[in-house]
Amino acid sequence: MQPKQHRRRYSRRVGGALLAALGLATGAAVMGTIPPANALAQDAAASSRLSIGIFQGDLAENANVKLGSWGSGRAEQSKENIFVGDSSIRLTTQGFYQGGRLDFTNPVDLGSAFGNPNAYVRLRVRFSGASGAQNSFDPGSGETARRAASPFERMRFLLTMADGTTYELIRPVSIAPTDDPDAYVPITFPVSALVKKGADGKPGPVPSGDGAKVKQMAVFGDRYAVFNLGEIGVITDETEFSVQPLDLPPVFVNDTISFIGSAEGGATTLRYTWDFDASDGIQADSEGRVITHVFKKAGKFTVTLTVTDVDGIKKPVTTTSEVEVTA
Structure with a gap:
């Protein structure tokens, strides 16, 4: 399903060229034969991809998502700034322990994601107003542009599973530069990060059954802010890092x-x-x-x-x- 609004504003890139400067923001197998190696590789790659919808803009009375408050924060249905479906979530957070929550009538099964190191939870969020934008001056053009920015340095996520297990994550917030301060931007974390690591640095056992099904998800920021949540899902990402050479002036x-x-x-x-x-x-x-x-x-x-x-x-x-x- 394609987003109804802001789709043109959102960039899938996590970044572009690397800039630094003085004062600058500068094949099919034949039946009865062995498939070719590249076909096997493609099949293996396809099997590692996954897409799980958690919230896709549906907040109708019979929808799987119900909204609620956590402390003095809250999550409310909004008919404005829709990213996909017919609604967005207007979320108010007042710190790490005051936010909004999503309750799932039928817990969302993340079993296939927990065992995939390339599986990420992705939230599409829209920060607006003074706290959701930053000014960037370009000496080359002499212009100042407003770009999307997060009001948070860190966000807290609390997931409660169908068996009662809870997983907590506090994450640094890093979003891609975009020319539109009102754009929806991605906030992500790997599903594997939910499984706590032991003293040896290795993650714990992979959850299964009800232990891998999300019953509730609460979202918090490290300070007061109001923002829109347009979509939540699990995706597979195998993108490698890439940067461009630095070109520095005297x-x-x-x-x-x-x-x-x-x-x-x-x-x-x-x-x-x-x-x-x-x-x-x-x-x-x-x-x-x-x-x-x-x-x-x-x-x-x-x-x-x-x-x-x-x-x-x-x-x-x-x-x-x-x-x-x-x-």
Whole structure:
């Protein structure tokens, strides 16, 4: 089903080109024969894909989703800002323990997702107003654009299963830049992250039966905000990281330089770390997609950006470039 509204606004990309600059936001098998290897590979890939609908804009009286409050927060039906179906959820959160909840009449079975390391829960959310946008200045055009941004640094998710088991996640919020501050954007987390890891760093046993069926899902932010929830589902994502080479202009000592990184990573929550002098080893001198840095001395320096998966599922990638600092 295609979204009724905002579909044109939403970008599936988690990022675009990596920019950093001075002051810049810069085949079928024949019966009775052995299938060819590529056909077997395609079948294996297809079997690993999955799509599970949790909320798809249906809040009719006989729908599977019922809304409720958690503490002083709330979740309410809205006929505005619809992403798919005939409704969205207007969710008010006042912190990590005041939010909204979705109760499922028939618990949603995530059994096939728990055993798939590439399965992600994806929420489509729309942040609007002053808390849901940020200004981005482009010195090249001399214009300031408003882009979608999250009012939260972290969000909390609490899932209650049909057997009474609860899973809690507190996640960093990282969304892709978009030219529309009112766009629906994806918030994701891997299903495997729900299974707590032991002292050895390995996840616990994979849930099954009623232990893999979601009876209730509560959503919270780390501060007060009101936003729309347009869709929730489980998807498969095997996208590898990709970045473009850095292209840095000459800069001057003691100038404040703005760096903005962006990477393609599918449904992955990304972590950006920067190193500004490779001669003393690569380390995290600064962290964040948007950061500033001041070079204190003249010379040539190798700037390294490393993009990692906060859940460690995908392999990290790096890109480097030399910057010449003039006294």
